[in-house]
Amino acid sequence: MPQIFTASADTRLRAGMLLLVLAVLGAGLFIGGYMDSSYATLVGWTRSQPVPFSHQHHVGGLGIDCRYCHTGVETSAEAGLPPTHVCMTCHSQIWTGAPMLAPVRASLATGKPLHWNRVARVPDYVYFNHSIHVARGVPCVTCHGRVDKMPLMRRAHPFQMGWCLDCHRDPGPHLRPPDQVTRMDWSDWDEHPQDHKLYGELMVKAYGIEPSKLDDCNVCHR
Ligand code: HEC
Ligand code: HEC
Ligand code: HEC
Ligand code: HEC
Ligand code: HEC
Structure with missing residues (x-):
């Protein structure tokens, strides 16, 4: 052949x-x-803002709690951004003439809200809800990073599906007492990891969390 x-x-x-x-x-x-x-994924990126608002100054330095400005975080899906008058409770007294704060004063005068460029977002087809995470004691820092060290807001995590699922399949180790969720530097368990583990296991039971159901598609895609 x-x-x-x-x-x-x-x-x-x-x-x-x-x-x-x-x-x-x-x-x-x-x-x-x-x-x-x-x-x-936009991790670590900052965006230009109308006012260079610093979480490092206001949270790290002045010690203002997240909920003072992000009032929806415990009660609704959205944490929300603060309206201008919240800034003005202080800035009608301090730094009143600062050029940096001119857009804030203009916003108060005209009633037009400041337009902040968003940093932490998921696509529209993903359902997210703050209140349930906060109620179960999932700390802000786990998802948003050390906000108290950010002169300008940056995204700390990509918010990709796998990242959400990693925790949903085993949330225990991420839980802490709900009254400590906004603390950035909480370290009470650093020397007693065993206590943390035990707390997580207990609370998953107490809250009736079912990790096997928390990765169902319709939890986040409704
Ligand atoms: C509880 C009081 C308080 C509130 C509320 C507050 N600030 Fe401030 N802010 C301060 C103080 C005090 C300083 C001065 C910090 C310093 O110099 O150490 C400051 C400083 C600033 C500065 C100057 C740059 C800097 O970070 O030092 C900007 C800009 C600013 N604030 C914007 C805002 C905006 C925008 C809001 C509303 C979203 C706001 N602040 C809400 C107290 C407040
Ligand atoms: C004094 C008011 C104030 C306090 C206190 C504060 N924030 Fe903010 N936060 C803002 C403002 C104003 C913005 C919008 C401007 C920006 O992105 O920096 C913002 C933006 C954010 C964003 C980005 C939202 C987005 O998608 O663009 C996150 C995340 C956030 N804050 C988390 C926190 C956490 C966590 C705490 C507590 C540790 C906190 N903030 C405390 C005023 C505040
Ligand atoms: C389990 C992760 C997770 C935790 C815990 C969490 N966040 Fe968020 N946060 C997100 C995601 C995801 C988004 C984007 C939501 C969207 O695009 O609809 C977001 C958005 C935000 C925004 C932008 C405005 C808004 O409502 O969408 C702010 C402000 C914010 N978070 C503050 C906080 C604060 C303060 C805490 C703690 C009390 C917190 N977050 C806890 C994941 C989390
Ligand atoms: C660090 C842990 C952690 C991360 C990260 C996390 N979650 Fe969750 N999530 C939880 C816990 C704990 C619950 C509460 C479950 C319960 O009580 O049954 C929850 C509940 C939810 C619920 C409500 C479920 C219901 O039955 O109402 C939604 C929706 C949700 N998560 C979406 C997301 C999305 C989207 C992301 C990623 C952007 C995310 N989660 C990231 C821990 C996490
Ligand atoms: C805990 C929340 C959560 C659950 C549960 C979940 N997803 Fe997602 N999904 C997300 C998030 C967040 C994104 C956005 C990812 C991004 O922006 O990169 C996403 C994106 C997607 C996308 C768009 C393509 C991609 O990969 O970016 C598809 C398709 C998808 N999910 C399908 C599913 C299916 C099928 C299931 C069930 C097996 C599921 N998801 C369960 C959170 C979830």
Whole structure:
């Protein structure tokens, strides 16, 4: 039987197929790398804001609790951003003439709210709810990072699906007493990790959390 392919054609075919496989793998790696890169996930990025509001100053320095400004966080899905008059409870007394605060004064005068550029967002097809997380004692810092050390707000986590699911499948180790959720530097358990573990296990039972159901698609896609 005559050879259909010469030896060299066979080699070329093999080389060609190898290249194809490498190209597909490479594209996969490239897209995967892109999806995880900070460029796609926006982790660590700041955005320009009408006023350079500093959480480091107001939370870390002055010790103002998150709930003073993000009033919805315990009761509704949205944490909410503070209306201008909340800033003015202090800034009608301090830094009153500061040019930096001119947009805040203008907003109060005109009644037009400040337009903050959002940093922490999930896509519209994802349902998220703050109040349930806060009620169960999932701390702000777990999802938003050390806000008290941010001169400008940055995103701390990509909020990708896998990240939500990792906790939903085993929430125990992330829980702390609900009255401590806004504390950024809470470390009471650092020397007693066993207590933390025990607390988590107990509370998962006490709250009736069912990790096996918390990763159902319709929990977050409704
Ligand atoms: C409880 C009082 C209080 C509230 C409420 C408050 N601030 Fe301030 N803010 C201060 C004080 C005090 C300083 C001065 C901090 C310093 O210099 O150490 C300050 C400083 C600032 C500065 C100057 C830059 C800096 O961080 O030092 C800006 C800008 C600012 N605040 C914006 C705002 C905005 C916007 C709001 C509302 C969302 C707000 N503040 C709410 C007390 C407050
Ligand atoms: C004095 C008022 C004030 C306090 C206190 C405060 N925040 Fe904020 N927060 C703001 C303002 C104003 C913005 C919008 C501007 C910005 O992004 O910096 C904001 C934005 C945010 C954002 C980003 C929202 C988005 O999607 O853009 C997060 C997350 C956040 N705050 C978390 C916290 C946490 C956690 C605490 C407590 C540890 C806290 N904040 C305390 C006023 C406050
Ligand atoms: C389990 C993770 C998680 C916890 C815990 C959490 N957040 Fe959020 N936060 C998010 C997500 C996700 C978003 C984006 C929501 C969206 O786009 O609808 C967000 C958005 C925000 C925003 C923007 C405004 C809004 O309502 O969407 C603020 C402000 C905020 N969080 C503050 C807080 C504060 C303060 C706490 C603690 C008391 C807290 N968050 C706890 C995940 C969390
Ligand atoms: C660090 C832990 C943690 C992370 C991260 C987390 N969750 Fe949760 N989530 C919980 C806990 C705990 C509950 C309460 C479960 C219960 O009480 O049954 C919950 C409940 C929920 C609920 C309410 C379920 C219901 O039955 O009403 C929704 C919706 C939700 N999470 C969405 C999200 C989304 C979306 C993300 C990611 C952006 C996320 N969660 C990230 C711990 C977490
Ligand atoms: C705990 C919350 C949560 C649960 C449960 C969940 N998702 Fe998601 N899902 C998310 C979030 C958050 C995103 C947005 C990811 C992003 O922006 O990168 C997402 C994105 C998606 C997307 C868009 C493509 C992608 O991967 O970014 C699809 C499709 C999807 N989810 C399907 C599902 C299916 C099917 C299930 C059930 C097996 C499920 N999800 C369960 C939170 C959840």
